[in-house]
Each structure stands twice: as structure tokens, then as C-alpha cells.
Amino acid sequence: APPVKLKANCASRKSQNDASFTERVIAATGPNADRRLVEVMPSLVRHLHAFAREVNLTVAEWMAAVEFINECGRMSDDRRNETQLLCDIVGLESLVDEITSRMLATSNSETPSAILGPFYRQDAPLLPNGSSIVQNLIPSVPWYEQAVASSAFVTGRVLSSSGVPIKGAIVDVWHSAPNGLYEQQDESQPDMNFRGRFETDADGRYAFYALRPVPYPIPDDGPAGRLLSLLDRHPYRPGHIHFIVSAAGFRALTTQLYDEGDEYIAKDSVFAVKDELVVRFAPRDGDPDARWSLEYDFVLGRA
Numbered sequence: 145a146p147p148v149k150l151k152a153n154c155a156s157r158k159s160q161n162d163a164s165f166t167e168r169v170i171a172a173t174g175p176n177a178d179r180r181l182v183e184v185m186p187s188l189v190r191h192l193h194a195f196a197r198e199v200n201l202t203v204a205e206w207m208a209a210v211e212f213i214n215e216c217g218r219m220s221d222d223r224r225n226e227t228q229l230l231c232d233i234v235g236l237e238s239l240v241d242e243i244t245s246r247m248l249a250t251s252n253s254e255t256p257s258a259i260l261g262p263f264y265r266q267d268a269p270l271l272p273n274g275s276s277i278v279q280n281l282i283p284s285v286p287w288y289e290q291a292v293a294s295s296a297f298v299t300g301r302v303l304s305s306s307g308v309p310i311k312g313a314i315v316d317v318w319h320s321a322p323n324g325l326y327e328q329q330d331e332s333q334p335d336m337n338f339r340g341r342f343e344t345d346a347d348g349r350y351a352f353y354a355l356r357p358v359p360y361p362i363p364d365d366g367p368a369g370r371l372l373s374l375l376d377r378h379p380y381r382p383g384h385i386h387f388i389v390s391a392a393g394f395r396a397l398t399t400q401l402y403d404e405g406d407e408y409i410a411k412d413s414v415f416a417v418k419d420e421l422v423v424r425f426a427p428r429d430g431d432p433d434a435r436w437s438l439e440y441d442f443v444l445g446r447a
């Protein structure tokens with residue numbers, strides 16, 4: 145009998161590595177699928193497949209990535225969101241923040257948003273205008289001198305996009321200590337240290353005492369930090385003060401202000417700096433409670 149002729153291995157066989165395979169995966173979607181998922185999943189699947197093809201992703205590399213994401217999840221709790229941090233260092237939180245605020249903006253005079261970040265806490269104390277978010281500043285705290293030298297009075301108004309002051313707006317503010325740690329990362333700090341909420345007066349004005357923020361490294365002892373070092377990147381963010389400004393009838397604004405002279409202003413490890421959010425602290429005379437002052441108005445868009 146004549147020898148069996150073996151078919152050439154690849155030539156005619158259907159391959160997973162082509163566009164029709166990708167479309168077959170997308171076409172598996174059923175008629176009762178969630179509407180938004182029907183919109184987004186085809187794009188996600190196409191980009192994922194294109195990525196894997198473009199870099200010739202191997203099974204070992206893909207499995208390492210799966211384990212990496214699992215590790216982020218295992219590490220996360222209500223004090224630390226490692227998966228969010230991973231998104232931050234690849235610019236994804238900043239990108240979706242920008243997409244969202246552009247989509248919802250009703251004018252172009254609104255204050256730009258910036259990302260929330262992983263250290264916001266709800267229910268910061270509601271404090272009277274003109275009071276301080278700095279708790280327990282006594283000479284025995286290790287960064288006492290630094291805190292005194294960076295003490296700052298922060299004030300401004302909350303305005304509608306046509307410039308009308310908004311009374312009763314809530315300015316929710318938080319920043320890290322001079323040691324670069326937010327209160328919940330640091331056992332030595334009192335609960336809710338460097339956090340407060342202030343209500344604007346009849347002129348739309350808020351006012352509080354705080355510290356000029358210092359640059360600090362994002363938590364880099366987990367998988368996100370490992371990725372940074374594999375990429376030969378530093379973990380620092382420029383010093384910043386976080387804000388959520390809200391008022392009835394207006395869209396809440398999540399944003400951050402940055403100190404002009406900060407050495408990391410142009411190299412934020414989470415890519416959140418915007419020009420309009422960079423501010424200059426001015427020397428303040430005759431106030432025993434503050435060496436610096438900052439004036440900044442927030443402009444909210446209609447809900």
C-alpha cells in the first residue's frame with residue numbers, strides 16, 4: 145500500500161492566532177447579555193488579543209501576570225488597594241478620571257479633576273472655617289520643626305461656572321504627614337489627622353490651616369512597587385493636597401493641588417498633575433499659626 149501522506153502541519157489548519165478567532169470569541173456573546181458589556185467587551189477582547197499577538201506573549205509570561213494580579217488582590221483591604229495602585233502607575237486611573245470629567249463637563253471653566261487615590265476616608269470631622277486639620281502638633285512629634293516651618297493657611301471660594309459663590313458647599317480635604325504617610329498608614333498619628341471638612345460661608349468661602357505638602361513615595365513594598373523597580377521607575381508623587389468639593393445641584397469635584405516648586409511636579413509616579421492645579425504658596429506675615437498662605441477658588445459644574 146502507498147504510504148499515508150501526512151497533511152502539512154500548519155498551512156490549512158484553523159489557527160487561534162488570527163482575526164477570525166478573535167471575532168469568534170466576541171460572537172459567543174448571547175442575546176441576553178448585559179448592554180454595556182455588549183458595548184465594551186468586543187473592544188476589550190480585540191485589544192487583549194492584539195496585545196498578546198504583538199508581543200508574542202508566552203504561557204509563562206501570561207501566568208506570571210495572572211499571579212501578579214492575584215497578589216494585588218490578596219494584598220488589598222480597606223486600608224490598602226494594591227490593584228488600584230497598579231492601575232495608577234500605568235496611568236489608568238488618571239485616564240479614566242479625565243475621560244469621565246470631560247464627558248460630564250457642562251462648561252470649560254470648571255476646575256479640572258484629579259484622581260481620588262487610595263487614601264480617602266469618608267466622615268472626616270466637620271470643622272469650623274479657620275480651624276486646623278493638624279492634630280496634636282507638640283514638640284515631641286518627630287517632625288515638629290518641619291510642620292511648623294510648613295504651616296499654611298489655605299482659603300478660597302467655591303464658585304459656579306458663571307462665577308457665582310456657592311454657600312453651603314463642603315470642602316473635604318486630606319493630605320499626608322511630613323513623614324509622607326497618611327494617618328491610616330501610620331500608627332503614631334491620631335485618627336483623622338490631616339483630614340477635615342469645611343462648609344463655605346455666604347461668600348462661598350472656605351478656610352483652614354494645614355501643612356505645605358511634601359513629596360512622598362507611594363507604597364512600594366508590594367507588587368506595584370516591584371513593577372516600578374523592574375521598569376527602573378521611582379515611586380514618588382509630588383506633594384499634594386486632596387480635595388472633594390461638593391454642593392447641592394453641582395457635580396462633586398475630586399481634585400488635588402500641587403506645590404509649584406516641588407521637584408516631582410513633572411514626574412509624578414501616578415501621572416495626575418495638571419497645570420491648572422499647580423499652585424504657589426506665598427509667605428505669610430503676622431500669623432503665629434502659619435508661615436505660608438494659599439488662595440485657591442474651585443469652580444463646580446452643574447449636576
Ligand code: MBD
Pocket residue numbers: 229232259260261262263362363381414416
Ligand atoms: C497617593 O497618595 C495618591 O494620592 C495617589 C493618587 C496614588 C497613590 C498614593
Ligand code: FE
Pocket residue numbers: 261263384386
Ligand atoms: Fe495622595
